[in-house]
Amino acid sequence: MNGIIGKKVGMTSIFDEFGQNIACTVVEAGPCVITQIKTEDTDGYDSFQLGFGKAKIKNTSRALQGHFGQSGAEPAKKVVEFRDFDVDLLISDVEGEEGIAKGVGDMISAAEVFEEGEAIHVMGTSKGKGFQGVVKRHGFAGVNDATHGQHNRQRAPGSIGAASDPSKVFKGTRMGGRTGGTSVKIKNLEIVKILPEKNLVLVRGAIPGHKNSIVVLEKQ
Amino acid sequence: MDAIKYVEDQFTREMNYPDFRVGDSVEVSLRIIEGEKQRIQKFKGDVIQMNGVGAVKTFTVRKMSNGVGVERIIPFASPNIDEIKVLKKGKVRRSKLYYVRDLVGKKARIKEKTFIKN
Numbered sequence: 041m042n043g044i045i046g047k048k049v050g051m052t053s054i055f056d057e058f059g060q061n062i063a064c065t066v067v068e069a070g071p072c073v074i075t076q077i078k079t080e081d082t083d084g085y086d087s088f089q090l091g092f093g094k095a096k097i098k099n100t101s102r103a104l105q106g107h108f109g110q111s112g113a114e115p116a117k118k119v120v121e122f123r124d125f126d127v128d129l130l131i132s133d134v135e136g137e138e139g140i141a142k143g144v145g146d147m148i149s150a151a152e153v154f155e156e157g158e159a160i161h162v163m164g165t166s167k168g169k170g171f172q173g174v175v176k177r178h179g180f181a182g183v184n185d186a187t188h189g190q191h192n193r194q195r196a197p198g199s200i201g202a203a204s205d206p207s208k209v210f211k212g213t214r215m216g217g218r219t220g221g222t223s224v225k226i227k228n229l230e231i232v233k234i235l236p237e238k239n240l241v242l243v244r245g246a247i248p249g250h251k252n253s254i255v256v257l258e259k260q
Numbered sequence: 261m262d263a264i265k266y267v268e269d270q271f272t273r274e275m276n277y278p279d280f281r282v283g284d285s286v287e288v289s290l291r292i293i294e295g296e297k298q299r300i301q302k303f304k305g306d307v308i309q310m311n312g313v314g315a316v317k318t319f320t321v322r323k324m325s326n327g328v329g330v331e332r333i334i335p336f337a338s339p340n341i342d343e344i345k346v347l348k349k350g351k352v353r354r355s356k357l358y359y360v361r362d363l364v365g366k367k368a369r370i371k372e373k374t375f376i377k378n
Binding site for chain 2: 049050051052053054055058059061064066068233235238240242
C-alpha cells in the first residue's frame with residue numbers, strides 16, 4: 041500500500057521528548073475499502089483503488105453502484121486510485137515479508153500503510169479565497185510608496201506590458217482572480233503519531249483544505 | 261472535535277497547577293536542558309494574558325529585567341514546567357493587560373486583591 045484517503049479533523053500540538061512543541065494536523069485516515077485492483081495484464085499498469093467514507097445509495101450513480109457491487113463494498117464518498125504499486129503484494133493468497141494479504145473488498149487502515157516518523161505527501165483542495173488581487177494571489181509587492189504623488193496604488197499590479205508594440209497583453213500575465221480551491225500537494229510532511237484505535241494520524245505542520253475536507257496521504 | 265480532544269487526552273500530561281488568573285504575580289520554575297545537564301530557572305512576573313484552550317492553552321508572564329521588559333509565553337501543557345507558585349493575586353479589569361507595556365515605574369504596578377471571596 042502506498043497511500044490512504046482521510047478526512048482533515050483539525051489542528052493541535054503535542055510535545056516531543058525534548059520538550060519541543062510540535063504543531064500537528066489530526067487526520068482521520070481510513071479505514072478504506074479496496075474497490076479495484078488493476079494489473080499490467082488487464083489494464084496496462086499496476087494500481088489499486090480505495091474508497092473512503094459512507095455515501096447514501098441515492099447519492100451514488102448507477103455506474104458507481106455497479107462498481108461497488110462488483111467489489112462487494114458499501115458505496116463510498118470518495119474513490120482514489122494509487123499507482124506505481126506492486127499489486128502482487130496485494131493478492132490474497134500471497135503473504136510474503138512485505139506482502140499484505142488483502143484483496144478486493146477488504147478494508148485497510150492507516151496503521152497498515154504508514155509508520156511513525158515516515159515522510160509523506162499530503163494532497164487536498166485548498167481553502168477557497170474568492171476573487172483576490174495580485175498581492176495576495178501572486179505575491180506582488182504593490183506599487184511604490186504611499187506618498188510622492190501616489191494615490192490608491194498600494195496593492196496595484198503595476199505595468200502589464202509594453203505599449204503599441206506588441207499592442208496586446210500576453211496570455212498568462214499574472215492578474216487578480218479566483219484564488220484557492222485548487223488541488224494542492226504538500227511534500228515531505230512527517231507522520232508524528234498514529235493512533236490505530238481511532239484511525240487517527242498526526243501529521244507535522246499544516247495541510248491543505250478546511251476541516252472535514254477529504255485529503256489523500258501518500259508515500260513518497 | 262472529539263477526535264482532537266482524544267488526541268490531546270492521549271498526549272497531554274496532567275496539569276496540577278494552582279489556580280491563577282490574569283493580573284496575578286507568579287513564579288514559574290522551568291527546566292532548562294543544557295546538553296546532558298538539567299537545571300531549573302525561575303521566572304517571576306505578572307501574568308498579562310491567557311490564550312487558547314486545551315493542549316494549546318498558553319499564558320504570558322511579563323517582568324522588568326534591568327529596566328527592559330521581558331515577556332515569556334509558556335504553554336500550560338509544557339513538560340518543562342516544574343512548578344508554578346502564585347505570589348500575589350491582582351485586581352484587574354481586563355483579560356489582556358497589554359496596557360502595562362506602555363507604563364513604566366510605579367504606574368506599571370498591578371493593584372493587589374486584598375479581599376478574596378471564598
